[in-house]
Amino acid sequence: MREYNGHTNSTLVGTVKWRVKDDNGKIHNIKLPNTYYSPSVETRLLSPQHWAQVRGKKRDTYCVTYYDAIIMRWNRDKYQITAPLDDRKHRNVGVMRSISEIRNYLTSCQAFEELNETLAFPAAINVDKETEPAVVSDDETSISGQASNETNVQEQVTVNQEPPSSNQIEKQDDEGQMREEPKEIIFEDDSKVDEEEPVYADHKQEYMHWHYKLNHPSYTVMSRMAKQHMLPRRITRILKRLDKQDTKTPMCNDCCGAKATRRPWRTGAGKGNASHIKPATRPGEVVSVDQLESSIPGFVGQMTGKLTRQRIVGSTVYVDHASDFSFVNHQTSMSSEEAAESKLAFEKFAASHGVNIKHYHADNGRFKDNLFMRSIE
Numbered sequence: 001m002r003e004y005n006g007h008t009n010s011t012l013v014g015t016v017k018w019r020v021k022d023d024n025g026k027i028h029n030i031k032l033p034n035t036y037y038s039p040s041v042e043t044r045l046l047s048p049q050h051w052a053q054v055r056g057k058k059r060d061t062y063c064v065t066y067y068d069a070i071i072m073r074w075n076r077d078k079y080q081i082t083a084p085l086d087d088r089k090h091r092n093v094g095v096m097r098s099i100s101e102i103r104n105y106l107t108s109c110q111a112f113e114e115l116n117e118t119l120a121f122p123a124a125i126n127v128d129k130e131t132e133p134a135v136v137s138d139d140e141t142s143i144s145g146q147a148s149n150e151t152n153v154q155e156q157v158t159v160n161q162e163p164p165s166s167n168q169i170e171k172q173d174d175e176g177q178m179r180e181e182p183k184e185i186i187f188e189d190d191s192k193v194d195e196e197e198p199v200y201a202d203h204k205q206e207y208m209h210w211h212y213k214l215n216h217p218s219y220t221v222m223s224r225m226a227k228q229h230m231l232p233r234r235i236t237r238i239l240k241r242l243d244k245q246d247t248k249t250p251m252c253n254d255c256c257g258a259k260a261t262r263r264p265w266r267t268g269a270g271k272g273n274a275s276h277i278k279p280a281t282r283p284g285e286v287v288s289v290d291q292l293e294s295s296i297p298g299f300v301g302q303m304t305g306k307l308t309r310q311r312i313v314g315s316t317v318y319v320d321h322a323s324d325f326s327f328v329n330h331q332t333s334m335s336s337e338e339a340a341e342s343k344l345a346f347e348k349f350a351a352s353h354g355v356n357i358k359h360y361h362a363d364n365g366r367f368k369d370n371l372f373m374r375s376i377e
């Protein structure tokens with residue numbers, strides 16, 4: 001082969017199968033017959049024209065060349081692979097990598113285990129508690145001397161040992177009785193919490209410190225814990241002082257946020273809370289509409305063409321009361337013009353399904369503008 005790794009004669013031709021990932025992480029199998037292969041080359045050749053001809057779907061498979069990368073697309077632009085150009089000298093070609101696997105590594109480990117015997121040592125050394133380990137010294141004479149001295153001492157003890165007298169036996173019995181008598185153990189009152197030094201000098205800050213420490217309990221729960229002596233005395237005094245002065249506890253931002261996102265558990269409507277929404281029996285009779293605004297702009301979905309700099313900043317949501325169907329229209333701005341355009345898009349979608357919108361239910365925000373009101377009329 002010429003112009004690829006210089007001149008080489010060890011080039012083979014056959015069917016090659018690659019497992020690659022597209023830009024979205026999905027794995028694809030590329031199988032190409034009549035492909036050149038050279039074992040001495042660090043890379044493999046993939047011809048986009050050859051791939052497109054093998055797939056046999058005409059212009060469904062193609063590649064786009066840029067100054068820094070080559071993008072291959074197929075299956076009606078559903079999948080694409082971006083191959084950046086190699087920045088090394090005289091190698092201005094796109095580089096694409098196959099998926100990483102560990103088959104070669106496992107095969108090498110298996111071959112290594114067959115050639116070499118595995119050596120394993122115990123993690124711990126079992127030592128018998130009854131027998132003490134032998135102490136080895138560098139001086140062998142000292143060991144022998146110590147052993148001889150120990151034998152002499154043992155012989156002297158056995159020789160000089162006399163039978164105990166009656167007084168000694170009585171003393172030993174008294175000592176044994178003293179050891180067998182149970183000792184009196186006095187337990188302290190565990191119901192009280194050990195007093196600690198206050199963390200903050202201010203009472204409100206100390207209260208909030210224990211409020212966070214106990215995982216945000218309410219004032220009622222903390223008062224019950226104080227009555228059961230489960231809290232330090234200074235916290236009990238702070239709670240009593242707040243109760244006598246009839247003052248509110250410090251506000252906790254986390255607790256307020258949790259209460260704000262909590263759904264109402266009472267579903268019964270009072271006399272003054274009668275619903276004024278018109279009941280709907282058919283799709284299109286009553287549609288609620290509202291807008292949401294995102295703090296983080298989002299990308300505009302594109303398949304072809306030049307990339308846009310516009311970003312999605314909000315959406316208009318339409319919900320039908322009868323069918324509970326929702327329609328979301330993303331917007332690049334929160335202006336009245338785009339709100340009116342979203343309304344037209346929703347009505348066009350509803351008309352394609354044979355539904356005519358008769359009534360909108362909205363607040364007095366963007367939907368009170370003259371442009372939106374004229375579009376309704």
